[in-house]
Amino acid sequence: MASKSDTSDTRISADIVKTLRAGIGRISAEVIGEIQARIPEYARPSDEVYIKVVRMTVEQAIDGFLDHIQDPAAPWDPEPFRMIGKGEAAEGRNLEPLQAAMRLGARVGWRRLTEIADPLGLSPQSLYDLGEAIFIYLDQLADAAAEGFDEARAHAAGEIERRRNRLLDLLLSRPPAGSEAISDLAKAAGWRLPKTVACVALDDQHGTCRSPALPPDVLIGLERTTPCLLVPDPNGPGQARMLETALRGYLGAIGPAVPLPAAASSLRWAAEALELSGRGVLPRGLLRCTDHMATLVVFKDEELVEALAEVRLAPLAHLRPTQQDRLAETLLAWLRYGRGAGEVAARLHVHPQTVRYRLRQLEELYGDQLADPDIRFELEIVLRARRAAALAARPL
Template sequence: MPRTLDHAAPAERSVPLPPRLARIMRPELPSLAEEIVAEIRRAIPEYARPLDGPYGHVLRRSVEHQLAAFVDRVAAPGPAEVSDDCAGTARMLGQYEAHEGRSMDALQAAYRVGGQAAWRRVMRVAPRHDISAAVMSRLADALFVYLDELAALSLDGYRQARARPIPALDERRRRLLRVLLDGPGTELAEAAEAAEWQVPAAVTLIAVEPEARCVWTSLDEDVLADVECAAPHLLVPGPFSPERRAMLEKALPGRRVAVGLTLPPGQAADSLRWARRALGLVLDGVLDGPVALCEDHLVTLWLLSDPALVEQLARRRLAVLDGMTPGQQDRLTETLRTWLVTRGTAAEIAALLHIHPQTVRYRMRKIEQIFGDELADPEARFGIEVVLRAAHLRARGAEVRARTGGLRARRDTRRPHSSVMIPR
């Protein structure tokens, strides 16, 4: 393969670098990665994109991994190969260039800019550690040989992306996906045959965070996808396996997704509807990402599927608290929710809420006075538990959004905790 970067000849690997260099270099890596990313974005217009997008995520992750891998190579002298992780990231960068319709010039320039920034840092740090000129020379050769290997891997990914057809982009497969989601009828067999796709016994739909950029060549051949729309989504034949999850991480790096239930093809729309609902809860901070499985959150999806209806239930079941202050309501409903969920003793509830057992006993007596016979009525008690569980989930999402500065804009600005659900 022809060389991809212009630099000096490879270093003689018979003379290893002193492992102590790795100890000197490691503390510099976090700030060096930031410096390299900033320099690349400043010097190369093609990479001057928001860093919170998929391209920015891949750029930052690749720089961090490749720097760490180079230091690992210095720390363990001997025959060295690029790690599978770094090789995969390097190939992915090349695939991105191909999908953007560009040549490899910008990525080659990015490698050069990164190497120059790294070497400037070495020149600033080396004088403090009495590193000889001979060692510095071997370190320079090793660094640029490493960059040459990464660039060659990126070129390999670029060529693969250019050479391989992308069935997921084919309009026939897009049409097939639409047919499945519209409710397959007599058209399904015809659409599947045209798309050269065998209809499976079951499918799993996946909702993807908006504005996702997909590495198409990382998708399995049998996956149907539409990610260039306002609500990106994929269809995976069969169940969502660990292998499919690994595929998603490569194809949609850094993007949050929600995986629907595995259902017969005729229920594909239901699987996607639930996946989109789960993704909304991920973006709201209620569910954890980056991959949320509907299978693991069925009760949460049900509880929060119709907020207006839960609000009406709250008006009927919790109206007895209207005369209390918000703080009083929060304390009593959190204690009641914990008791309903755990049916624990005062000591057990106190440990969960980080309060004194005597405080729990006082609150429970107050709760019994307020709710009376409703706590003994199974239907009424279930309604109260539903309301309080839903309020707790919504409160958790509100706290996450407040902590992170807001995962997305929301109209609901009411207080968290049980008062979210309790009418004033």
């Protein structure tokens, strides 16, 4: 059963509701005037449609408050103000202008209540209770608008992310997608088409590859079979340092810079370098393909290199493994650094006389073959591969 005070409050609330409903148009006009005068974001005097929307919103807010004080137990529908929050997000604003508009509306409403307090015989306590109700209602409106705003922003961010993922799929497809399709999707994703790109292949053997902190123009594909990044204009100012900083502690390989239509090739080379790094052929950590192009070429077809090695290293086959290693090491240094025994000795950290002895052995084993530039080139290929394989086989 309702108490006497409850009955009194209901009667007073009904009187207030009746009085305020009669003047809702005047109050709405005053609120709108205050909002447009004080909040630049809502000052569009020449936009009749926009003014109509603002008026409907204000009237809806006032009407909702009157319904609330008339029947506090009635359910409240926050959806209209969730939609307002979504609209603010769609306009590209934050919530500060809307919150300021709500505060202005509450101020005008409070002012009008104080003006009619004496004619209605409101006690100070009743006026206080109504003022508190205004600000509780204001909080409800703000919360509903914030929910709608956050939902719209999350949806927009999710849609942009989906478009960026689809764009990455197109850029890395083989054969490459058409330039028009890529251009249209890049525009929809808010991504500027660069002239060159580089792909980064990341190691995620444990499925725990976390997203690095990167600029928004870097496309991220950590859910792909080969987790990767696509970096626009990789040779631009500060790009190298940006990658080194963002990927510190990661295992990965940075592919060469290529024209945008060749993005898939950059990723393929990066993935091959990463695989060689995992085998120990290339260093661990974050490596750049451009620093290891010769190794990538050599290991592109290992069976072919092995077949070539059987032919070119046949003169060493009858020697003991330790002899093979010493002569192969000396021959590679001789091919790489010149034919002077002193230079080769310095590179190998042995005595020049030791190098001369080994070179005489090699001349006896290979004869005129060492004078043929094509054979020397093939020898360097197989000897580089042999050395890389030996390094990879060493225990860590």
